[in-house]
Amino acid sequence: MIERQEIKTLLQDPPVNTRVTIMGWVRAWRGNRFMVINDGSGPETLQVVVDGERFDEETIRAIGFHACVGVTGTLAESQGAGQAVEVIAEEITIFGENDLSRYPLQPKKQSMEFLRDNAQFRMRTNTFSSVFRVRHGVAYAVNKYFHDRGYYYLHTPIITGNDAEGAGEMFRVSVLDPTNPPRTADGKIDYNQDFFGKATNLTVSGQLQAEIGAMALGKVYTFGPTFRAENSNTSRHLAEFWMIEPEIAFADIENDMDLAEDFVKYLINYCLEHYAADLQFLDERIQELEKNMKATDRRPMGLIDTLRFVVENDFARITYTEALDILLQSKTYKKGKFEFDLSWGTDLQAEHERYLVEKHFQRPVIVRDYPKDIKAFYMRQNDDGKTVAAMDVLFPYIGEVIGGSQREEREDRLRQRMAEMNVHADELEWYLQLRTFGGCPHAGFGLGFERIVQFITGMGNIRDVIPFPRAPRLAQF
RNA sequence: GCCUCAGUAGCUCAGUUGGUUAGAGCGGCGGACUGUUAAUCCGUAGGUCAAAGGUUCGAGCCCUUUCUGAGGCGCCA
The missing domain is CATH 3.30.930.10 (Bira Bifunctional Protein; Domain 2)
Known part of the structure; x- marks a missing residue:
């Protein structure tokens, strides 16, 4: 059985000078000595101090960005400035090494589009x-x-x-053969032969x-x-x-x-x-x-x-008719700055809604x-x-x-x-x-x-x- | 679906009026480093310039088409 403490819980009321076990992903590895861990329990990280002489080279080498590790050690008040407490490592378990030569993410700002393309990893940011x-x-x-x-x-x-x-528009749900669906006498697709006996869609x-x-x-x-x-x-x-x-x-x-x-x-x-x-x-x-x-x-x-x-x-609460009056009285309208025209009976466009919310009522x-x-x-x-x-x-x-x-x-x-x-x-x-x-x-x-x-x-x-x-x-x- | 902009190294970008062998930072890899905070320092590899076609003596750069992405609009929650 695996036992560990979650970082979010540990930091709420840190039990200083006790032995703790944390497990998570390496967010930063600095100076061959400082390993920053996040386990997803919250946005908080916990710094681990690694004394190189206490661990074999293989373990030290396996520590890297977004590698998955477990650490047991003493929770102590931090000597450094960036954090209140830190863990002095006594045991380190490498759960999952990270092959950085092939890993797409970097410890720096990444564009939303790039992370969207790498959604298998983006939750680690x-x-x-x-x-x-x-x-x-x-x-x-x-x-x-x-x-x-x-x-x-x-x-x-x-x-x-x-x-x-x-x-x-709806997405059709069907088990009929799309290349050769059954047809009715008048040539339409015969959904009577489909799974539900009728045409169905996603809600x-x-x-x-x-x-x-x-x-x-x-x-x-x-x-x-x-x-x-x-x-x-x-x-x-x-x-x-x-x-x-x-x-x-x-x-x-x-x-x-x-x-x-x-x-x-x-x-x-x-x-x-x-x-x-x-x-x-x-x-x-x-x-x-x-x-x-x-x-x-x-x-x-x-x-x-x-x-x-x-x-x-x-x-703010107004009727459509009142909204129209406000818009027609606005400087934006009078200067002809709205792209779409306004008249009673047509729907409000995004630019009109934005004017009401962001300019008029705020x-x-x-x-x-x-x-x-x-x-x-x-x-x-x-x-x-x-x-x-x-x-x-x-x-x-x-x-x-x-x-x-x-x-x-x-x-x-x-x-x-x-x-x-x-x-x-x-x-x-x-x-x-x-x-x-x-x-x-x-x-x-x-x-x-x-x-x-x-x-x-x-x-x-x-x-x-x-x-x-x-x-x-x-x-x- | 429409409009605008963009696509160059793993990522973020630069690349002059079209002119030799395509540039940086970050990341990677190798090394140094026992109090770091985006750690730092030294070294090093890495590119079909989205794709196809065209103009030209010569195209990352100009033209055409296609693909992909972003932002805006429409449809709506």
Whole structure:
């Protein structure tokens, strides 16, 4: 049996002058004497002092960058300046030598793109190990938040037979021979002979099924992988991402917005409280990165200050119509500096959202009551006949983090809207029945998990906050 | 999918108006070093200049096409 102490735990209250055993990867090997170890338990490292005369040459030679070692020795107050304590090595075990003549990583700054291509090693770096510890923290906080408030975690299907959600391109799931699929009499592919007896896809949203849960368990949430086959080439989109979708009975758009704001603030607070050292490192990383940038291109605040600011201030709340007025009154608009035109009924573009969030309000903004024609069929129609009870939460740097709505619970209105938008009611009969048989006002939203992780870690590209990103032309590892 | 920029050593980059044998730092390899903190010092190897085609006496540099990447936009979470 292997026994060891984790560095994070050891450093919380260092048991000086006791024998300890640590195991981890060598981050630095200096002067044939000082070995810096990180074991992934936290961002902290522990320095090991190696007396060359106590160990054979073979052991000393095997120590190198990112080699995997175990050390037993006495934890002592450090004689050097950079650390409080260090381990005086008595026994060294080489678990895994590292052939540096072939190893791609170096103990220096490496580009995100290079590390993305070497994802089998990138978690060994300070940046990525911090990012993925924080990612875990956010995931845990999601479950804790909902559990503590009486929500039930509902697992909605990954493979879906709904072809009617209209939420963009889907990945097909099939076991048919792609070179010679069975055909129907009129020459179309006969999905009746496929595994499920019908055409199936990977899910683009668990919302419709979550509504089933809400109409019985009251408050539910989903948290699982979601797939979009859109050819999106941006730093904010993935083909495979994780989405959190709470769905609550007896709730309107106001309840929905309150939940969204409280929830996001909770996630940020949780990380500030439990991942302070990782966030501190990520904060310093960004400052280092922005050193050579023009003042106008730098963030107005550091990472941690930004996170604190978000949790300590109310989100701005406006309607789509009010947002449009603000934009039309803006100097940017009057000087013709927006690339896209503004008129009631068209969707806000990224540049408009950024103006609202980063210039006008300088904090997160919730925009509600969008024109019905630019939103999904299931959103509840407002009394004005023009808008629906939809809401988007917009954040600085990353834009839309949450999209949600009160759902249309009136069956006749829902059927009418589906007909207008060419959504096939026959495939969604089960969904309509939630209205026919004991429905109620209800609401929910979708939070892009990677987007909030991106915001909390300050990472510029969403591909760097998921361990194995899936995007157009990218399915390695 | 669209626009812009880029692709030179393992990594990050320089390479002049087109002109001999392609440069640096880091990393690697060999050596020195018992208090280092991106350790330091000495030595050394390493390149199909993304690919194909073209212009030219001559192309890393100019032109065309393709591939790859980044940033921005669209689609959205």
